[in-house]
Amino acid sequence: MKAAYILDGQVSVGEVPDPIPQQGQVLVRTHSCGLCASEAHFLQSGEQVVGLCQKHGGPYAGLDLSRPFVPGHEYVGEVIDYGPNSKKPIRIGRKVTSVPIMRQAGAHSVIGFNNDCPGGFGEYMLLDEDMVIEVPSGLDDDLAAMTEPLAVGLEHARRGLPTNEDTPLVIGCGAIGLGVIVGLKLKGIGPIVAADFHAGRRKAALKMGADIVIDPREMSPYEPIHDLGGRQVNLVYECAGVPGLLQQIIQSVRFDGRIVMGGYCMEPEQILTFSAQNKRLTVYFAGGEEPQDMTLALNTIADGKIDIGSWIGAKIGLGGIAQALAEMSGPEAAIRTVVDPRKF
Amino acid sequence: MKAAYILDGQVSVGEVPDPIPQQGQVLVRTHSCGLCASEAHFLQSGEQVVGLCQKHGGPYAGLDLSRPFVPGHEYVGEVIDYGPNSKKPIRIGRKVTSVPIMRQAGAHSVIGFNNDCPGGFGEYMLLDEDMVIEVPSGLDDDLAAMTEPLAVGLEHARRGLPTNEDTPLVIGCGAIGLGVIVGLKLKGIGPIVAADFHAGRRKAALKMGADIVIDPREMSPYEPIHDLGGRQVNLVYECAGVPGLLQQIIQSVRFDGRIVMGGYCMEPEQILTFSAQNKRLTVYFAGGEEPQDMTLALNTIADGKIDIGSWIGAKIGLGGIAQALAEMSGPEAAIRTVVDPRKF
Numbered sequence: 003m004k005a006a007y008i009l010d011g012q013v014s015v016g017e018v019p020d021p022i023p024q025q026g027q028v029l030v031r032t033h034s035c036g037l038c039a040s041e042a043h044f045l046q047s048g049e050q051v052v053g054l055c056q057k058h059g060g061p062y063a064g065l066d067l068s069r070p071f072v073p074g075h076e077y078v079g080e081v082i083d084y085g086p087n088s089k090k091p092i093r094i095g096r097k098v099t100s101v102p103i104m105r106q107a108g109a110h111s112v113i114g115f116n117n118d119c120p121g122g123f124g125e126y127m128l129l130d131e132d133m134v135i136e137v138p139s140g141l142d143d144d145l146a147a148m149t150e151p152l153a154v155g156l157e158h159a160r161r162g163l164p165t166n167e168d169t170p171l172v173i174g175c176g177a178i179g180l181g182v183i184v185g186l187k188l189k190g191i192g193p194i195v196a197a198d199f200h201a202g203r204r205k206a207a208l209k210m211g212a213d214i215v216i217d218p219r220e221m222s223p224y225e226p227i228h229d230l231g232g233r234q235v236n237l238v239y240e241c242a243g244v245p246g247l248l249q250q251i252i253q254s255v256r257f258d259g260r261i262v263m264g265g266y267c268m269e270p271e272q273i274l275t276f277s278a279q280n281k282r283l284t285v286y287f288a289g290g291e292e293p294q295d296m297t298l299a300l301n302t303i304a305d306g307k308i309d310i311g312s313w314i315g316a317k318i319g320l321g322g323i324a325q326a327l328a329e330m331s332g333p334e335a336a337i338r339t340v341v342d343p344r345k346f
Numbered sequence: 347m348k349a350a351y352i353l354d355g356q357v358s359v360g361e362v363p364d365p366i367p368q369q370g371q372v373l374v375r376t377h378s379c380g381l382c383a384s385e386a387h388f389l390q391s392g393e394q395v396v397g398l399c400q401k402h403g404g405p406y407a408g409l410d411l412s413r414p415f416v417p418g419h420e421y422v423g424e425v426i427d428y429g430p431n432s433k434k435p436i437r438i439g440r441k442v443t444s445v446p447i448m449r450q451a452g453a454h455s456v457i458g459f460n461n462d463c464p465g466g467f468g469e470y471m472l473l474d475e476d477m478v479i480e481v482p483s484g485l486d487d488d489l490a491a492m493t494e495p496l497a498v499g500l501e502h503a504r505r506g507l508p509t510n511e512d513t514p515l516v517i518g519c520g521a522i523g524l525g526v527i528v529g530l531k532l533k534g535i536g537p538i539v540a541a542d543f544h545a546g547r548r549k550a551a552l553k554m555g556a557d558i559v560i561d562p563r564e565m566s567p568y569e570p571i572h573d574l575g576g577r578q579v580n581l582v583y584e585c586a587g588v589p590g591l592l593q594q595i596i597q598s599v600r601f602d603g604r605i606v607m608g609g610y611c612m613e614p615e616q617i618l619t620f621s622a623q624n625k626r627l628t629v630y631f632a633g634g635e636e637p638q639d640m641t642l643a644l645n646t647i648a649d650g651k652i653d654i655g656s657w658i659g660a661k662i663g664l665g666g667i668a669q670a671l672a673e674m675s676g677p678e679a680a681i682r683t684v685v686d687p688r689k690f
Contacts, residue, residue, distance in 0.1 A: 054620055248619065249614075266620060266623065270617060270619075271616070273615055274398075274402060275592065276610060276611065277402045278607070279607060280403065282632070287628070289623045
């Protein structure tokens with residue numbers, strides 16, 4: 003099949019082996035797949051990520067960077083076939099998405115970051131039949147492809163155990179931070195404060211349901227907020243992945259604050275536990291979504307409750323991936339570029 | 347009054363000004379006061395602790411190390427007098443203890459680590475009348491002086507939100523770790539696993555209610571435990587204050603684990619947030635006790651539910667403090683040395 007693959011830190015488009023479904027696997031023709039910052043990260047620092055996982059444990063320990071792998075983990079596709087003796091939970095021709103996890107030989111592989119589980123930047127994929135969820139008929143492919151990135155934010159949102167007593171602050175309004183805002187809004191938590199350096203991201207945060215947006219260069223989000231009757235944030239979502247930010251939050255948040263660490267940092271972080279103890283802080287380390295988050299994300303998108311279409315910028319084919327990965331950061335970048343892997 | 351005081355990193359015994367109670371303050375004649383590792387820490391590294399608090403916030407920012415201060419925050423004493431216009435909640439002649447906090451000019455000072463709030467290593471103290479709790483008549487002074495150190499462990503225990511589903515591990519079986527074990531036992535949580543390098547401490551852990559004790563040189567406490575039917579610890583209490591131990595726990599604990607950080611470390615800790623995120627860990631930073639913990643600790647001691655007398659080693663006068671502070675660590679040291687400040 004045709005696919006965009008990464009080999010030795012380069013993106014290429016070409017032929018890779020057709021995936022052949024085994025028992026318990028669904029063969030899917032991919033319709034749309036979002037481009038995530040983690041793909042750019044693997045392209046630039048794949049060895050570091052794999053090395054960390056090999057040394058300290060983690061889902062990418064088995065990825066061999068000297069062999070090609072097809073990325074893409076924010077996918078929607080059409081069911082084409084099943085492996086022999088499968089349960090076939092969803093009918094041929096229906097569209098599906100899933101948590102990008104494939105159970106293989108008792109372990110979990112991450113689809114799109116594994117040499118044997120190609121992701122959504124190829125014509126075909128294999129999914130785990132126990133993980134797939136059906137996309138409602140009539141829902142646009144590109145909107146459905148936003149299910150996974152939205153689900154990550156929904157997981158982070160609930161990870162902080164938010165209550166009506168909380169005043170949350172979301173730092174970083176990329177896809178993950180925006181998903182956290184959606185997740186908090188769905189739970190009726192608020193007012194929600196969001197902070198980002200970029201005006202476009204702050205605008206997106208308001209669209210997703212933030213009540214107050216802050217440019218951290220202009221004011222501290224940790225002080226009592228006049229427009230909220232003097233309320234002060236106490237539940238901080240780190241969705242930026244900026245080295246040193248965790249300690250800055252520890253330093254700045256109020257007594258009894260809670261922090262959800264969502265942004266990934268590959269280097270060890272220095273934290274002053276003395277400060278965190280004096281303030282009785284709690285840090286929840288957040289990872290990725292679970293099936294319940296995928297279901298909620300898909301339902302939320304399908305119900306039209308949020309304007310997820312506003313996340314989507316350019317729509318490209320396989321041939322545009324390399325350039326899009328190079329240009330994906332920056333204040334003017336769209337939240338998501340989507341790839342139609344049926345096109346070049 | 348006579349007191350042992352710290353000045354310029356030295357312990358001396360001599361005359362210091364008599365404390366005079368103001369409105370809202372209780373004048374107490376001290377009967378017994380425990381010697382805590384934090385006093386040794388202030389003696390050796392006071393400037394570092396005060397400097398950290400001045401820079402990053404914390405309760406010791408106001409301590410002037412170039413002026414004498416009288417330490418001792420694990421006290422029991424007899425009510426002698428009140429300041430003018432006080433509420434006088436407890437009758438003269440009764441015995442009291444308290445959270446070592448004094449409200450002064452809108453702020454909170456820590457009794458025993460403040461130039462103007464002498465601690466229990468002097469003949470008299472001032473306490474905040476809204477913080478004192480009455481010691482039941484007939485309860486031995488030295489046992490009652492264990493209320494505060496026990497209360498710290500009780501706070502740490504509840505800070506981890508333990509449930510019947512948890513298998514807790516307590517690392518470090520000094521007073522704080524032993525208090526955590528008592529706190530878990532009082533809540534009916536278990537089996538409780540405790541780890542310490544020293545045999546005497548492991549024995550103390552069993553006496554307080556630990557079900558399994560481990561010498562970390564002999565086996566890892568994080569693996570499934572054969573004697574517990576293969577259960578694996580998931581809620582880890584760091585009560586050792588050893589630099590680097592937090593990251594070691596992050597590295598070793600199982601998926602979805604929770605960590606209560608009780609031990610104080612003054613240097614920044616390096617943690618690999620990537621690992622903590624992959625495992626979806628939660629870290630609760632624990633500080634000191636609150637009034638509810640003091641009440642529970644005192645009731646537990648008074649009810650005779652635990653053999654708190656086993657914590658107590660030598661009983662000394664003011665003149666023995668300097669030597670006791672120098673010798674307080676090490677495998678053979680008692681959990682607590684108690685000081686009778688009425689004696690030299």
